Amino acid sequence: MERQISMNPKRDLRKRRLNFENFYAYLIMALPLLIVYLIFFFIPSISSFFISFTNYNGISLDFDMVGLKNYQTMLQDQVFRASFTNTFVFTIVVSLLQNLLSLLTALGLNARIRMRGAIRTMIFAPVLINAVVTAYIWTYIFDTNGLINTLLRAVGLGGLAQTWLGNPDYALGCVIVAHVWRFIGYSALIYLANLQSISSDVLEAAEIDGAVGWKRFRYVVFPLLAPATTINIITSIAGTFKVFDIIFAMTEGGPGNATETIATYIVRNMNENLYGYAAAISIALFFIILVINVFVYGFLKKRETQV
Template identity: 45%
Template structure:
C-alpha cells in the first residue's frame, strides 16, 4: 500500500513537472491565439470602430454585408485566381528544378542556393524590390525589353488593371519556387535507384518512369507543397501591400488586403474587418481539409 502511494506521488510529481515545461508555451498560445480568435468572433457581431467604448451588437449584419459587398466578391475572385495559377505554376516549376538539380550537374549546390535565396527574404522587401523592377519609367524589366528590341512589350506592370494580378503572381512564384524545390528534392532523394533500374530493364522510357515511379513516390512532398501554396495564396497580403495596396481599383485586392483596408486602412471598421477575418479562416479551414483528404487518399492509393 505504501509502495503504491509512493508511486502515485512520484507519477503526480512527474506529470506536474511535465506540465510546468508545457505551461509557458500553452500560455503564449492562449494569449496570442485563442484569446484574439475568440475576441474576433465576438467583435464580428458588433459595430466596433476601434477606440469607442460603446459597442453595439448588430447580429449577422456584418456577414450579410459581406455577401452583398462587391469589393469582397472581387477580392474573393482575385484570391481564388491566385490560388489556382500560383499553385500550378509554382509546383510545376519547382518540380522541374528539383529534377534538374537532382542529377550530376557540377554547379548544382550553387544553383540550389541561388534558387532558395528568395525564400529567406521578407515578403515586404521582395515587394519593394519588384516595385522598382516593374517601374514603367526606370524599371529594369522595361529597360531589358528595350535593350533586346522588344519595346512593344513594355507595360505599366503594376498600373495596368488587365495584367497587374499576373505581375503579382510572378513575384509570388519567384519568391517561393526555391522553397518548394527543396521539398521536392528531399522527396526525390528518398527514392531508391533500384526502382528506376528495374523499370529500365523492363523497357520503360523516361516519361513512363516519371509517371509510374517518381510522381507516386513524391506524393507526400506534393501534398506539403500544394498545401503551402494554397494556404499562402488564400492569406496573401504582404506582397500586395508592398506593391499595389490592392489597386489599381480592386484589381489586386485579396481577402486579406480587404480585411486590412477595412480594419486598419483609415476606415476603422473593426467589426466588419473581424467578420471578414472569420470568413477567411473558415475558407482556409474548409479548403485545407478538402485538399488534405484528397491528397492523403491519393497517397494511400499510390
C-alpha cells in the first residue's frame, strides 16, 4: 500500500496529540538520563548560583546573603587574576598545540603505512589513562633526577637540567605538554574520521585541477576538515578552562601561583571554607566558558558553512 506523504508535516504535528507512540515512550527512555542530569548538574548549578550570593562556609546552613560581595572581592583578588591569566594561556596554547599535532597525526595515520592499526591504538592509548596517572608519569619525566635531566646529562648538556616543575618559568609549560600528550589521540581520531569521510572524487578532481601536495591540503583538505576542527576546538576550550586534576597532581598550582588555574583556585577556596566565594568563581568560570565558546563556535560554524 502506498503511504501518503503529508504536504504540511508541521501542521500535522500540531494537530496530533502527544501519546505513548509519539512522545511518552521516548520520554521514558530519556527519563533516567534526565533525572541524573537534573540531580547532578541542573540543581547543583542553580544552587551554586544562589550560594555565590552568600557567605556559606560549607558547614553551617545558617548563612547570610551578601549580595555581590563575593564577585567584588573576586575582581580585586590578585590570585584570581593570576589564575585567570594562567587558565587563558593554558587554554590557548593547549587548543592550538593539541589541534596542530593531532591534525598532523591524523594525516600521518590516514596514509597507507604499515602497522597503521597498532600505531593508532598506541596514539589513542593516553586518552584512556587516568589524569592522575598521566600526571605521575610526567612528574617522573620532569623530576630533578627524571628522564629529561638524565638524558640532558647523558649527552653532556647537564647545564640545561632544571627543576622543571619547580621553576615558575617552566612549570606551566610542563603541564601543557603532559595535557596535550594525553589528548592528541582523542583529537586525532576525530580528524581521522573526518579525513576518511572526504570523497576521493573531490580529491581526484582537485588533483586534475593541479592542486597537489601543500596546495591540495591548504585549499581542499583543510577546509573540508572544518566540522572536526569545530568539535576539537570547542571541546578543548571547554576542557582546558576547567582543567584541575592534572595540574593539581603535578604542581598543586605552584610554585607560587605559576600554575594556579581557575579550577584549582576554586578548590583551594572550598578547602578554606569559603564556599560562597568559590561558587562565585565557578559562576564566573561558567560565563567565561559560555561567552568564549559562543564566540568561537559562531566563528567556526560560519567557516563550516563557507566551505
